[in-house]
Amino acid sequence: MSRLSVRRVTWRALRARRSALARLCGWSLVESLPALLAGLLVARAVDEGFLAGRLLNGLAWLGALAVAVLVGAAATGRTYRSLGAVVEPFRDDVAAQVVRGALREATRAGGRPDSAAVTRLTHQMEIIRDTFAGLLMVTRGFLFSAGAALLGLLALAPVVAALAAAPLVAGLAVFLAALPSMVAHQRAYVRAGERLGQSAAAALAGHRDVLACGAQARVTADVERRVSAQAAAERTLARMAAIRSLSLGIGGWLPLVVLLVAAPWLVERGLTAGAVLGALIYVSTGLQPALHTLVQGLGGGGLRYAVTLENILRAYPVTDGPRPPAPITRAPHPPTGPVGRSPAVEVRELTFGYGPRARPVLRNFSLTLAEGEHLAVVGPSGAGKSTLAALLAGLVPPQTGTVHLAGAAVADAEPSALGGLRVLVPQEAYVFTGSLADNLRYLRPDADDNTLEATLDALGARPLATRLGGLAAPVVPALLSTGERQLIAAVRAWLAPAPLVILDEATCHLDPTAEATVEDAFARRPGSLVVIAHRISSALRADRMLVLDGDEPVLGTHRELMAHSATYRMLVGCWDDPGVPSWAASARRG
Structure with missing residues (x-):
């Protein structure tokens, strides 16, 4: 039976909670309503209202946008309720796997207690829960928000959608190309932290022996080396933020520049002023925030999730085959007392x-x-x-x-x-x-x-x-x-x-x-x-x-x-x- 990877474990967790995931997607679809309608309604308000001298018409179109925003805000609260139905059971499953693995290792013949299990069950488990929830939210947010914005751009003018989508795809490509390197640096950071915890725990547990042997300098140097290694790994990880900034510049800000430069050309070919303004709104309030959230979420919490779960699966692997339940035997119950008298x-x-x-x-x-x-x-x-x-x-x-x-x-x-x-x-x-x-x-x-x-x-x-x-x-x-x-x-x-x-x-x-x-x-x-x-x-x-x-x-x-x-x-x-x-x-x- 093969060990399951992070991707397969995550996919299996999502499949096991399909109904909760479907509810999350349904409310996300409603939540993306403002992203879908914002540019279109603003374009109508400008072209058919304010520029045409019809103030009430313009205000009516903006009022429709306000209603869409309220509906989307109400759906946002529902998405967080649906999120818990997916995240909390998954966190419980991973925690149970850690406990089972630690107990199995500690109680097998020749086994030994795993001092890192406490770190996995506390700090790393909280990382998995929080980052898994964040990963779901940023992914579905990008898919629905960016998808709604692109649909809105297509409704305005296909050429505008093409001008905005090209830099967006380029920015995503830059980020995805750098993602494996980010994962490697995140992995080094997590393992450095775990090695530091093990070194510090050993030093504290054996402090009397260290003093008796006069090994304070050597033990201190070892712990200091672990601290320095973790600090170096964290600094390297922080430098990867430059890659995220580059991808955001290409995919988030470049579409705005392209649309502004191409605006005269678009107007000459019949695009109205309201449509140009609507396109800018789709990019600035739809595509750009969605990409920013995705890049920051995957580049931060997503990396921590992948590496931390990988670390746990490496220590306590999950296999393809079903784990047989432990036999539980109920001891017989003795009589409950005299007949006709209520039990205590x-x-x-x-x-x-x-x-x-x-x-x-x-x-x-x-x-x-x-x-x-x-x-x-x-x-x-x-x-x-x-x-x-x-x-x-x-x-x-x-x-x-x-x-x-x-x-x-x-x-x-x-x-x-x-x-x-x-x-x-x-x-x-x-x-x-x-x-x-x-x-x-x-x-x-x-x-x-x-x-x-x-x-x-x-x-x-x-x-x-x-x-x-x-x-x-x-x-x-x-x-x-x-x-x-x-x-x-x-x-x-x-x-x-x-x-x-x-x-x-x-x-x-x-x-x-x-x-x-x-x-x-x-x-x-x-x-x-x-x-x-x-x-x-x-x-x-x-x-x-x-x-x-x-x-x-x-x-x-x-x-x-x-x-x-x-x-x-x-x-x-x-x-x-x-x-x-x-x-x-x-x-x-x-």
Whole structure:
């Protein structure tokens, strides 16, 4: 199977989104209406209106041009909406290719982590998205605007169209002839930047060894050489702007000169003054801006797009053959609770993404959590764990699907009613200035002092309360550590009357012993518990685990997931042995 080139990858991306591309072209056609009519309407306004002594006729023709401009402006907004439907999915596809390639290289036998993958996934990925969008806009802008202007010139007089088109074609030829050299210089610039990033990363990672060996001068010289190479590549790339200026002079300004010089000759052969003025308008407001946008777009963003995507495809090639999907196995779901009783959480066909064109974080996701059940949600950063917590809590609405808590639809619940169904404790715990008792009673104002004291003991917060001076002691949030604020928020949540508690990494700043004490207390609390886990020991205390890793979620017990989920085995720290390690078993007993 052959590797796909930049051209073929781009063409395949466009073909995969033909409907969105067709909408973009349709609105671009409407947007080019002023470019098509400007010269004709101005010619009519001059010849049939102002020069003929008919002021109202001239103003009417200009009014028609104003209407065309308004229609084109409205279509411009639509083109940008259509653009997102083409660009964002393509960006997601390339990002997924980078992640898959980096993980494959890092986890294969004899593989090693690729330090340049971070650059490709951040800086270079943003370059691809922005330049791909710019490339589409300038290309379709030139095709429709220049095409409309040439059609208008033909309608005025074919000889005028020929006089304007000849220098335009010559300017384009100069630019296209220099394009391969521009690509080569852009490629050198990108690779110089990548080599500089690798050199700097190696120097920073091994700075202690560098100092111990006394190699500061050599390492500094190496980094300085990489900096100089990148600067030289950037200066060479900047000098290529002269080629762009030459092509713009030939294709954009020379047609104006030709028309002005040929104007007397054209008038002698019957061309009216309005037609000459209309032709100049077509060149100055149609052909010239379209060529300028194309040359600057291809010579700037287009080069960055081609070279950056080429760099990514060189590191993580895409082949012609289809990539077989990774086998995903769903762990069996245990019974949801006693017959006739509503489950604590019921999620049906949930889909959510950050933006209408973004890849969904969760797609057609379903989950049932029995009353009293303890669920841990695990997965790599960015997999959607906190998003799921926010959806369960009703903080964000799903795009499709439903969430029910204790039989009540979250979407229909009033905020006061929703507060009685669940309590969410985020990673950044909120503690306000006031007494410790006021902070703890925030969600349960009727709790007496004995209840507060017992809860402090249950969650291991007695030493903190003693240090502060008891329940009546003032609390100053700025004087508390992050872990102390989390502990106060945990006690407050434990006291809440809501039957469901969601801990979104709410104990990440506690030490493992304190975290185990808090989570054990919540496990004994009446009601259900969902923990967004940041330590595998936290997940092992749950009845079931939900693994989110960007593909289909996998649900099951520890033993089931060790057999069915490679992501879970990686998080546990055991890729090959599906048995439970001794430290994991002891953590689960704890």
